[in-house]
Structure formats: C-alpha cells, structure tokens
C-alpha cells in the first residue's frame with residue numbers, strides 16, 4: 076500500500092503514523108527512480124497551542140536543572156532537551172540567546188556566523204572576552220556553552236547566505252534569527268515558512284536622530300500557519316535587495332550612498348531585555364502556559380505616548396493577527412491540505 080502511494084507522488088514523501096498514549100510511530104516512503112526508500116521519524120514536534128516534542132527523551136532528573144524542572148514540569152524540560160535549535164548570528168543578541176538555551180538545557184545547538192570577535196563587540200557579546208578578539212564568534216561561543224553544559228551538542232557553521240542552499244536549517248525544530256540586516260532576516264523567514272519550522276526573530280535598534288530618542292526592539296514569532304515577517308511589513312525591500320547583489324554591485328551601491336550608514340549605538344542591556352523577552356515567549360509555549368506573542372514591542376525610551384506621565388520600560392504584545400491573504404512569502408501555503416489546517420510539523424530526528 077505505502078509503496079503504491081509513494082509511486083503515485085514521485086517527488087513527495089508519503090508518511091503514515093500511529094499515535095497512542097503519548098507516543099507516536101511514523102514511517103515515510105519516498106520514490107527515487109525505481110526504488111522506494113523507507114524511513115521512520117524518531118520524534119515528532121507539534122506546533123500547536125503548545126510546542127510539544129512527542130517521543131521526547133524520557134524525563135530524567137538533572138540536578139543542575141532541579142530548580143527549573145519545578146517550574147516547567149518534567150515534560151517541558153524533556154522537550155527542551157530534545158530540541159535542535161539553530162541560532163543565526165552570534166553577536167549582541169545571539170550570544171544571549173545561545174547562553175540562555177544552554178542554561179535551559181536545550182539538547183543541540185547549531186551556531187551560524189562567519190564573523191570574528193572585534194574589540195568593539197566586547198561591550199555586548201556576552202560569550203566573548205578580551206582574549207577572544209580575532210577568534211570566530213561561533214567557536215568562542217561554543218567553548219562557553221560547553222562550560223555551562225558539557226552534554227550540549229553544539230556545531231559551529233558559516234553564516235547564512237543570499238543564494239546558497241542551507242540544508243542545515245531544514246532539519247531543526249526552531250530557528251532563532253539574531254541578525255542585524257533585513258537580507259538574512261528575509262531568508263530565514265522564508266526557510267521557516269517553507270519548512271514549517273517556527274522562526275523567532277529578534278531585533279534591537281537605537282535611533283538618536285529621532286525627535287525623541289528611540290531605544291527599543293521587537294520580537295516576532297513566526298509559527299507554521301501564522302503571519303510571517305512580510306505579513307507584518309517588517310522587511311525593507313531595498314535592504315533585502317542589496318544583500319542579494321554580488322559584491323561589485325554592492326560596491327557600486329555604496330558609491331551612490333546606499334548601505335553606507337555608520338553602525339548604530341548598541342548596548343548590552345537592550346539586547347538582554349529584548350532577548351530574554353523572546354525566550355520568555357518560547358518558554359510559555361513549551362510549558363503550555365499560553366500561546367506566545369506573535370509580535371512584542373520592547374520600549375526602553377519609556378516616555379512614549381502609551382502612558383504619558385508613567386515613565387518606564389515596556390514589553391508590549393500586539394494584538395494577534397491573521398496572515399496576509401496575498402503575502403508574497405507565505406500565501407502559497409494557504410489552502411494546502413498540509414499547511415492550511417494542520418498544526419503538526421513532522422520532522423526527522425535522524
């Protein structure tokens with residue numbers, strides 16, 4: 076039966092599963108020429124009201140997580156241990172994310188960045204010290220993460236690119252984007268949408284030229300079937316376009332005054348507050364307390380119009396919204412029998 080169905084859809088895998096008593100058994104078949112290959116999923120991740128890893132590793136008592144297990148429950152910690160997470164960008168926000176995930180007991184991290192530590196990074200890259208200047212950010216971070224959790228599986232990889240394939244991002248349970256450019260942000264958003272992988276996008280910004288100085292950030296959680304970064308109109312098409320150009324064209328752009336802005340100010344506490352607000356949404360989802368915010372505004376200016384006369388920092392969730400009907404990035408999935416209704420994204424953990 077399975078071979079017959081697989082032969083009818085030569086370019087698509089066919090899967091079937093049985094779910095009972097909290098365990099799942101799923102097999103899949105793919106036609107390759109005249110051969111039909113059979114495989115099985117060792118675990119299945121469910122991205123519904125709660126992020127739940129079915130067939131997660133059996134909960135075990137890890138003494139270093141004892142105080143956390145009381146809060147997240149045995150299954151919450153087991154899900155964290157079973158997760159494979161890609162952190163893209165190991166700078167001001169990404170270094171905080173990597174540290175937090177290691178402290179939380181995530182089982183496997185992929186770290187993507189091609190930059191080396193510079194002296195001007197030392198005010199905010201929390202995985203690096205003075206002796207690390209000149210060393211790759213990913214390797215420096217990995218060393219620190221292994222000090223926190225020697226059992227953590229951690230792979231250092233090159234940065235995301237405009238045009239090369241990134242198969243390493245197609246078999247993870249979560250992508251966290253900690254990049255400072257809309258080009259890679261657009262690529263990560265699309266990979267997340269196309270592979271039904273939750274994508275957590277973190278951005279911070281300081282604008283001292285505005286009438287009132289802006290010190291803030293935002294967190295967007297793109298989940299399968301939900302609105303993406305394009306639906307929120309959060310990507311600058313000009314910036315995205317510049318990233319995709321080859322180096323000679325980019326040099327020409329700079330001659331004409333595009334993409335030559337001096338780097339904005341950056342501080343550790345803004346990165347930390349924004350990052351940990353994002354981690355808080357992830358944990359709320361994993362623990363099953365509530366759905367995570369789709370869009371969270373972080374405001375450290377503290378005197379914007381929401382509450383005149385009540386100064387103070389804010390992390391404010393926006394009202395949930397639906398995906399844009401004609402979104403260029405994600406509307407092609409609407410109406411599909413797989414993505415339009417289901418909230419289950421099976422993923423091989425081979």
Ligand SMILES: [Zn+2]
Pocket residue numbers: 302303304305306307398399402403404405406
């Ligand atoms: Zn969209």
